[in-house]
Amino acid sequence: MTRALTWRAGTQAGRRWLAPAVWLLLLLAACLGMAQLEGLFRLVEPDSRAVVYARADFLVLLGRHLLVVGVAGLLAILVGVGAAVAVTRPGGRDFLPLVAQLASIGQTFPPVAVLALAVPVLGFGTLPIIVALVLYGLLPIVRNTLAGIEGIDPGVREAARGMGMTGGQLLRQVELPLAAPVILAGIRTSVTINIATAAIGATVGASNLGDPIISGIVNGNTAYVLQGAVLIGLLALTVDSLFARLQSRPVR
Amino acid sequence: MIDLIHVTKRFGEETAVEDISLSVARGEFCVLVGTSGCGKSTTLRMINRLIEHSEGEIHIEGQQIRAFRGETLRRRMGYAIQSTGLFPHWTVERNIGLVPRLLKWPAERVRERVEELMTLLGLAVDEFAGKYPRQLSGGQAQRVGVARALAADPDILLMDEPFGALDPITRETLQEELRALQARLQKTIVFVTHDMDEALRLADRLVVMHQGRIRQQGHPLALLREPADDFVASLLGGEDRGLKEAALLPVSERMLPLGPRLVARERVVQHATLREALSIMLWRHAERLTVVDDEDIPIGELSLRRLVGARSHD
CATH class of the missing domain: 3.10.580.10 (CBS-domain)
Incomplete structure (x- = not known):
């Protein structure tokens, strides 16, 4: 009986990890085995000399892509959650509309324009794209953190204060845990969007999975574009399903 | 025990509470009653400094409340509200143990105290300790709320319409239990309600408030027999006052x-x-x-x- 139960719990846990695992396997297989599909890409692009992007290893590009998105994501979380928390404290309330608006502007500003403006200041390479991604990814995080904290039953906050919790205890023990699912959803949106957006970094010399796409556009090679697009798509699906897995943890 | 001396509270231009003086003795059950917006909740929340008073002085056992940090003061008083304010992500056990843990009691002592309180409020430990607030009925949740307010054994209990959202039968049961509990534990209670029957049933001292001022205070029977003015008389039940009085006498x-x-x-x-x-x-x-x-x-x-x-x- 006990064994049957644990076995069942085991398979259930296994099933929840199934989607991320499948997407990850597909992603790695695509990275390693792109050359094997040469025949397929030849059909798309019969006239080109090379049909599989070979200027860099796909795994290396994947690693750099993840690094850029990861660093930008962490910064956006730090800044976004930090700002949203600050303006929901008694002392920072006056700045709430301002911060909400700034975050919205960050997202309406096209990342390409941010790149164009950032390159003269920061030079070519990875830095401008990180700046662009942080700005672009702030809004969902700020908005969801605000919604998550503001959405807490006012009675809970009043009781917490009435029981003698300090501001820090209220934030750490009550507000953040209760808002966590909503904040996580914001981070998920932000990161998933930025995985796709990061590709434009290739235009300013930040080498990542956008390279085959830009190179394909420049050289008129559709096969390159496809390879970059498929890999970015698979990466986005892998990360998104990982977040889905995190969010589906039982939330009390 | 609790003394309010010429206390006034202004929110900007508006005066929410005007020049009220009130003394609650140790072990007394004081009920603030009045229509909505009369300042009774504001008065209650000034006592634990959730709201700071603008003028006058508030003393607890002879000491000005401003002599304490807000948090320190609040941990010394129990606080229960209508919506219970139980933390939805914490179990019943953890919710009740909140203040003792804030006061850094050792874990073993917190656990014992929580079990003691659950028993006191008729919550079976085995059944309820591990439950989450959303799994409780309204009455059970409010019992947990009262248990949480009593957790660190405070001398003073502040209650803001704690039974307001309950059905009449559950409300009456909890009123009776609270009265019995108070008789046994000798807590000083300040209780806010707009339900006159509840006020009459519970109060040793009844304080009728209207438009930020105290209109009359005293023993419920005294107010029923000699209301100070028409407002107090009508709030106390108008022509029903005879029945209300009869309901207080055995x-x-x-x-x-x-x-x-x-x-x-x-x-x-x-x-x-x-x-x-x-x-x-x-x-x-x-x-x-x-x-x-x-x-x-x-x-x-x-x-x-x-x-x-x-x-x-x-």
């Missing part, structure tokens, strides 16, 4: 020893209220009731004349 207070006459057929238990006795008379068309004790043994009798005319015997 039958035993008015009964006579068994006389030589035949024992009346209709009965009433000695700790029933005069109001209940009157209701039985109306319902049964009886002018005389036999008063019995808990074992249903006749110990006296109560006539309609005696019941209604009793005031002259005071």
Whole structure:
């Protein structure tokens, strides 16, 4: 009986990890085995000399892509959650509309324009794209953190204060845990969007999975574009399903 | 124990509470009552500094409340509110243990205290300790709320319409239990409500507030018998005041020893209220009731004349 139960719990846990695992396997297989599909890409692009992007290893590009998105994501979380928390404290309330608006502007500003403006200041390479991604990814995080904290039953906050919790205890023990699912959803949106957006970094010399796409556009090679697009798509699906897995943890 | 001395609270231009003075003695059950917006909740929340008063002084055991940090002060007082404010992501056990843990009690002592309180409030430890607030009924949640307020054994308990959202039967049960609990634990309680029956049932000292001022305060019976003005009279129930008063007095207070006459057929238990006795008379068309004790043994009798005319015997 006990064994049957644990076995069942085991398979259930296994099933929840199934989607991320499948997407990850597909992603790695695509990275390693792109050359094997040469025949397929030849059909798309019969006239080109090379049909599989070979200027860099796909795994290396994947690693750099993840690094850029990861660093930008962490910064956006730090800044976004930090700002949203600050303006929901008694002392920072006056700045709430301002911060909400700034975050919205960050997202309406096209990342390409941010790149164009950032390159003269920061030079070519990875830095401008990180700046662009942080700005672009702030809004969902700020908005969801605000919604998550503001959405807490006012009675809970009043009781917490009435029981003698300090501001820090209220934030750490009550507000953040209760808002966590909503904040996580914001981070998920932000990161998933930025995985796709990061590709434009290739235009300013930040080498990542956008390279085959830009190179394909420049050289008129559709096969390159496809390879970059498929890999970015698979990466986005892998990360998104990982977040889905995190969010589906039982939330009390 | 709690002294408010000429306390005023202004929010910008508006005056929410104006020049109120109030003393609550140790072990006293003080109920603030009034219509919404009369300043009763503001007054309550000034006592634990959730709201800072603008003028006047508030003392707890002779010390100004501003001598303490807000958090320190609040941990010394229990606080229960209508929406319970239980933390939805914490179990019942963890919710009740909140203040003791804030006060850094050792874990073992917190656990013992939580179990003690759950037993005191009629919550089976095995059944409820691990439950989450959303798994509780309204009455159970409010019991947990009261247990949490009592957790660190505070001398003072502040309660803001704690039973306001409950159905009448559950509310009455909890009122009775709170009264019994208070008699046993001798807590000083300040309780806010807009339900006059609740106020009359619970209060040692009834404080009627209107438009930010105290209109009258004193023992419920004193207010019922001599309301200071028309507002207090109408808030206390207008023409129903006689019944409200009867609801506060036990039958035993008015009964006579068994006389030589035949024992009346209709009965009433000695700790029933005069109001209940009157209701039985109306319902049964009886002018005389036999008063019995808990074992249903006749110990006296109560006539309609005696019941209604009793005031002259005071």
